[in-house]
Amino acid sequence: MVKLLVVNPNSTQSMTDEIRTSVERCLGDAEETQPPVIAVTYMTGPQGSPRQIDGLESSRESCEACLPLLQDPSSQYHYRSYDGILVACFSDHPLAAAIQALPAAPLVVGLLSCSVAFSSLALGRPFSIITSNAEWVAILDEQTQKFLTTDTISRSLWRGTVSTNLQVLELHNSSNFNRIAQRIEDYNIARLGSEVVILGCAGFSGMQYKLTNMLGGKITFVDPIVLGFQTLVTNATFLATERRRCE
Template sequence: MPFHLSADQSACPRVLVINPNSTVAFTEAMMSALRATDVQLDFYTAPTDTAPASIEGTYDSVVSAAACLKELRTEVGKWDGFVVACFSAHPLTNALRELTSAPVMSILEAPLLYASTLGSRVGILTTSPRWEPLLNHDVASLHLTGQNAAGVVSSGLKVLDLESLPREQVMRRLCDKAREELQDRRQADVIVLGCAGMVGLDTAIREACRPGMVVLDPVRCALEMCVSLIRIGGKTSKIGIYATA
C-alpha cells in the first residue's frame, strides 16, 4: 500500500509526508528520522507502476505529480497539512495548494526560509550535476535567490546512490563537498541539504565542517514549518493564485 498511516487515533492534527518517487526506502528513512509530538504523521509513497524511482529533472517531476494526484486528489480532506518531499519546485506542491486549504510545504522553500534567519551566505548541497541548473532555476522562480548566496553545489551522486551505495562512501562524498566547496571555497555559513534522500544526515555533515556551521535537513524544516502553520491556524488562501476553480 502506498500509505503508511499512524496508529495514533487521537484528535491531534494529521500531516501527510509525501514521497513523490516510488522508492520505498526513502519513505522508510523519513519515517525513521521524523518525530512530532503534537501531530500524527502519515506517509505516502508514489505508486511503483506509474511514478519514477527517483526524480532527476522536469519530466520526472511532472510524471510523479500526475501519479500522486491520481491517488491523492480525492483524499486530501483527511489531512491538516502536507509535506512534499522532493527538493525542487515540484508541481505537486502547487497542485495540492489548489485542492486544499490545508498548508502544503515544499522541502525546497522551507529550509531556505529558515536559513535566511540563521546566516547570510546559504548554500545548497545537492545530488547530480543536473540539479545545479535546475535548482538555480527553481530557487529563482520562487523568488528565493537572495537566500542562496553561496549557490548550489553537486555532490556528483545520483539520487538513488544515496540509498544504494555504501553509507561510508556516501558520507565521505557529502562531507568533503560540504567542507571543501561550500564552506571553504564559497564561504557558506548555512548549508541546506538538497535532497529528501539526505534526511537524517545533517548532524554528521555539520560535524565535518568548522564549529559554528549550520546544516539544515530539508524534510525536518518542511515538517516543522507545516506544523507551525497548523498551530497558528494558517491556511492556504483561496483568493488569488490558489483559488478553487
C-alpha cells in the same frame, strides 16, 4: 488531533522510511514536553512514480502519478482528510502547486521554499545548497531565485548550488559519505564561502549530524525534511485551532 500527510513522491519505500525516521525524531522531541496531538500518515509514490526524482521530467511524472491518489475520496491519502501536507522532495515540485489548486486544499509545504526562507531570513548568513546529480544545479539555482526576497542583503547571501555528482539513491550508501563531506568542504565552504548548507535532497535526510561532526561544526546544516515538517506542524496547528474556534 491535527492530521498531517507526508508525501514522498517517488516510489522508493526506503526513502520514505528515512523521511519517517527524521519526522518521528521531531515528534519524539515535541512529545517530551507535551501530549501527542499530531497524527502523521506517510505516502510513497504509487506505481508509475519514478524510483528517484532527478530533474524536471521525473518531477512531472511523479506529480502525475501521485495526484490521482490524493484526489481519490476512497483513498486513505485523500487530500481533504488532512490539515496539512508536506511534499518531501527538495525542489519547487509541481505536486505542491497542484494540491494547492484543488478545492478546499489544506496547507501545503514544499521543502525548497521553507529552506530558502529560513536560511536567508532567519539565519541571515551566506548559504548554498548541496544536491545529488548535476542536472539539479541549474534547476535549483533558478528555483531558489524565485523564492528569495527582493531585499538586496538577502539576495547577496545566496551562493549557489553544488552537485555531489551522485544519483539520489546513492546518497545514503555509506561508502559515499566521505565523498559527500569532501565535496561540501571543497566547494560549498572553501569555494563559495557558505556558512549554512542546505541538504538539497530528501536522500540526505538524517545526515546533518554526521556531517557536522565530520566538518568540526564549521557550518550549519539545514535538513529540509526536519525544517519542512516543523513548519508544517506550526502552521497547520495554528490554522486548525483558529478554524475550530470559528466553528
